């Protein structure tokens with residue numbers, strides 16, 4: 585389980601192949617006293633070569649092969665540092681899978697709560713100690729969901745590539761998984 589001794593680590597700038605293990609870290613501030621909790625969720629959708637959704641990973645849905653794990657979960661955003669985190673082990677992912685999209689969706693409990701109503705919502709994507717991307721989700725204003733990272737394995741290639749991706753969606757926890765993979 586030693587991530588620092590990964591044999592696939594590629595040194596040198598700009599080369600994102602052989603991603604190894606990637607962690608997506610999400611943080612946000614709790615709601616003001618007396619208001620419904622701010623509950624943001626990380627969601628990963630895994631696609632096969634035909635573009636079909638192979639499976640989803642979120643707070644109550646696990647990866648069948650254990651390569652994507654929600655390692656930290658929060659319903660309120662309380663506490664310091666990372667509130668929710670997801671680990672993706674690309675080295676162990678089956679050949680059949682060629683694309684993974686990671687998103688954030690806000691639980692809509694009482695009325696509508698967009699990113700603009702959640703303070704200091706930020707997502708960061710790390711490969712080891714390297715920060716691949718960081719996004720201030722507050723910039724998404726009126727959106728209630730967003731895709732924040734895309735990982736692809738090009739046809740004929742063995743290595744995965746990271747692609748920057750930040751796109752807002754007007755969707756909730758029920759319908760976001762169905763649309764998050766659409767380009």
Ligand SMILES: [Ca+2]
Pocket residue numbers: 623624625626643657658659660668
């Ligand atoms: Ca959550």
